[in-house]
Amino acid sequence: MPRFSLIVPCHRVQGFLRECLDSVLDQSFRDFEVIAVDDRSPDGSGAILDEYAARDPRVRVLHLPENVGLGRARNAGLPHATGDFLLFLDSDDTLTPGALRAVADRLAETGDPDVLVFDYARTYWWGGTRRNALAEVLSATDAVFTAAEHPEILDLLMVVWNKAYRRxxxxxxxxxxxxxxxxDTPWTFPVMLGAGRIATLDRICLNYRQRRQGNILSTTSRKHFDVHDQYRRVFEYVDSHPELAGWRPYLHRKMGEHCLDILAKPDRLPPAAKGEFFRRTAELYRAWRPEGAALGVLGGSYASYRLRQQAGRLGREGGRQALRVRRAAAARARRALPRPGGALDERLVLYSAASHQGLRGDPAAVYRKAREIAPELRGVWVVKDAEVAAGLPGDVEHVLLDSPRYRRLAARAKFLVNDVNWPGALVKRPGSVHVHTHRGTPLKYLGADLLDRPGARLGLDVPQMLRRADRWDHSLVANRHSELVWERAYPCHFGSARTGSPRNDVLVAGGPTDFRDRYGIPAGHTVVLYAPTRRDYVRGGHVERIDLARFAADLGADHTLVVRLHPALVTGPARGLGLAELHRRGIVVDATGEPDVERVLLAADVLVTDYSSVMFDYANLDRPIVVHADDWAAFTASRGTYLDITAEAPGHVSRSYEELARLFASGGWRDEESARLRAVFRARFCEFDDGRAAERVVRTLLLGEPMPAAAVRVPEPAAGRDLLAST
Known part of the structure; x- marks a missing residue:
């Protein structure tokens, strides 16, 4: 008896079917059967199913004599299922890699519940991917529950394919x-309400294809009237189960919302049928109305409903018009930004980091040092929205981007410190000083160098970027490599300031970190930090290069694997493709959301990365680094790099997972050769990082005081130690 039976109904899907079946048969978890139901498909779907069944005994095909529709095609497959659990997969959707293993592990962990609900992502025909908007519901509890205990589980999309069912x-x-x-409606509600034990899996296990054409529920048809019969079945089920009577008000409201949503869609119903659809909805709403429930818009006529809809549209259009007027006024105000009279405020410093996301990186280090040694300077942070502002410490002065106060402060500030470009509307006033900190030592092509890499600059306006960079007065550098790259990539009139990287001061000076305690990492564990960068050769930027669960297991019980994805992937679907679930199960620690990467670096005993600039920062700690370069050729071809990191690496280089695993199994990751390579790398790329970079920025660039230049590291060829020689 297999663990899973996957029922896959097929009709007019020959263009998608192979991808669907391959996503199942290529799963690392092998204990399953596929029951593919050919719903009398007029295209080549049936032949494709037979082809797969001929070469894989796990695939069984049922050819129905007539077309019966999606629901009854699933029913046809049910009697043939022998697995412990049932999954229903639509034949134009796909499982994500590792999905069945994750489902199997979660089922075992929760003692085989009646239903396991997992996450999904919408994948669009144009290449975009968007995670389920209510994904947080799946991480609300780790325990097994009933729908009554966590009713928000019913707010998820009413579909059958995001669940595993105990057969x-x-x-x-x-x-x-x-x-x-x-x-799906009269299946999902009874199943979820009748389940005595429900569990969740906070992992994207399925890609829900959003087809450009061909989605049945997006077609204009009177078949949408079927929704009334489906909800009638739901209420009949509840009436036959008195213990569920308390759910009637919720279901009544849900029914009304669902039907009105269909009516509001412009492409669902023929125009002549909309009045009839409203009347039938109102009849059903009244027939199943619980005591005390209001009828709302469904208590009136279709004409009154349309008047309300029109009034709502006019209100929205008026709101949009008002918004356009406000935006135009804001644009005029921004264009007028440099014109206010009066002198610059010599003590006002405007800070921003990571596109206005709060106290981060080099600007944060400069700000903290300025508060310490130059309290006469007034530092104000520009943040993108109220949510970011709420996360700031209470004593940090801030202003919202594009607010009138922001425009006033930007026009008066003597100093502006940022690690990315300020908005284009900010015009540099004569006498103001722009300090650009950058975001690390460059390995990948940036700025004007991207003009030869059209894939890497998708959506990026390089000329506009350079016009914004024209406002820079000082460009901070941590090494002469960066100095040369910035002057090539940004051909503008700024001066290179050999200050070092302010955010790296804490790495050079060392110090305690609370990271291990916050994440419960046992004392004595070797912390392995895996920090991959994003890829430009795939939409979305995320490519899973390593099986994280396997790597964590291979490292051994006395190691903790910490994973930090690229900052651009914090809110995307990448973490939902397994990382969040591995974190919940304690297999890895997900540090992607940590705002201060320095805390993570301080906690790590060794860094494993591919082409992330974090390696240049981590080298300041003089701890082992392993470069995992299994797709170096593809990466360099798509993005371009300023040096061959595989030839000038800060440690050993692995080009396959097997090589990476051997480095850790043998201890080679921290041998003498690793130390020698690291010493040479540190001397070159940590050249000006001496622990006083933030002080140097404040004293020399903000206060105009003299200060000795940074020391320069020179490697000792024999021992590989660092010596200091002054510049």
Whole structure:
């Protein structure tokens, strides 16, 4: 008996079917069967199914004599299922890599619940990916529960394919799909309300394809009237189970919202049928109305409903018009930014970091040092929204981007410190000083060098970027490599300031970090930090180069694997493709959301990275670094790099997972050769990082005081130690 039975109904999907089946058969977890149901498809889908069944015994094909529709095609597959758990996969969707293993592990962990709900992502025909907007519901609890204990589970999309069902539970309750559109509704509500044990998996296990054309529920048809019969079935089920009577008000409201949503969509119903659809919805709403429930818009006529809709549209259009007027006024105000009279405020410093996301990176280090040694300077942070502002310490003065106060302060500030460019509307006033800190030592092509890399500059206006860089007065550098690159990549009239990287002061000076304690990392564990960068050769930027669970297991019980994805991937679907679930299960620690990367670096005993600039910062700690370069050729071809990091590496280089695993199993990651390579690398790329970079910026660039230049590291050829020689 297999662990899983996957039922895959097929109709007119020959263009997507192979990708769907491959996503199942290529899973690392192998204990499953596929029951593919050919719903009398007029295209080549049936032949494709037979082809797969001929070469893989796990695939069984049912050819139906007539087309019965999606729900009854699933029903046809149910009697043939022998697995412990059922999964339903639509034949134009795909499983994500490792999905079945994650589902199997979570089922075992929760003692085989009746239903396991997992996450999904919408994948669009134009290449975009968007995670389920209610993903946080799946991480609300780690325990097994009922729908009554966590009713928010019913707010998720009412679909059948984001769940695994215990087959005995389905059989005992006789759950089946009805005919018609919206067949998932009278399946999902009874199943979820009747389940005694529900568990969740906070991992994207399925890619829900958003087809440009061909989505049944997006077509204009009277078949959308089926939704009424589907909800009637839901209420009949509740009436036959008195213990569920308390759910009637919720279901009544849900039904009304669902039906009105269909009515509001411009492409669902023929125009002549909309009045009839409203009347039938209102009849159903009144028929199943719980005591005390308001009828709302469904208590009136279709004409009154349309008047309300029109009034709402006019209000929205008026709101949009008002918004356009406000934006135009703001644009005029921004264009007028440099014109206010009066002298610059010599003590006002405007800070921003990571596109206005709060106290981070080099600007934060400069700000803190300025508060310490130059309290007469007034530092104000520019933040993008109220949510970021709420996360700031209470004593940090801030202003919202594009607010009138921001425009006033930007026009008066003597100093502006940022690690990315200020908005284009900010015009540099004569006498103001712009300090650009950058965001690390460059390995990948940037600025004007991207003009020869069209894939890497997708959506990036390089000429506009350079016009913004024209405002820089000082460009901070941590080494002469950076100095040369910035002057080439940004051909503008700034001066290079050999200050070092302010955010790296804490790495040079050392110091305690609370990271290990906050994440419960046992004392004595070797912390391995894996910090990959994003890729330009795939949309979205995320490519899973390493099986994280396997790597964590291979490292051994006395190691903790910490993972930090590129900052650009913090809010995207990448973490939902397994990282969040591995973190929850204690297999790895997900540090992607940590705002201060320095805390993570201080906690790590060794860094494993590919082409991330974090290696240049981490080298200041003089701890082992391993470069995992399994796609170096593709990366350099798509993005371009300023040096061959595989030839000038800060430590050993692995080009396959097997090589990486051997480095750690043998201890080679911290041998004498690793130390020698690191010493040479540190001497070149940590050249001006002496622990006083932030002080140097404040004293020399903000206060105009003299200060000795940074010391320069020179490696000792024999021992590989660092010596200091003054510049």
């Amino acid at each position: 005995d539970f389905v059989t005992e309750n006789g759950f089946r799909f009805p005919p018609g559109y919206y067949e």
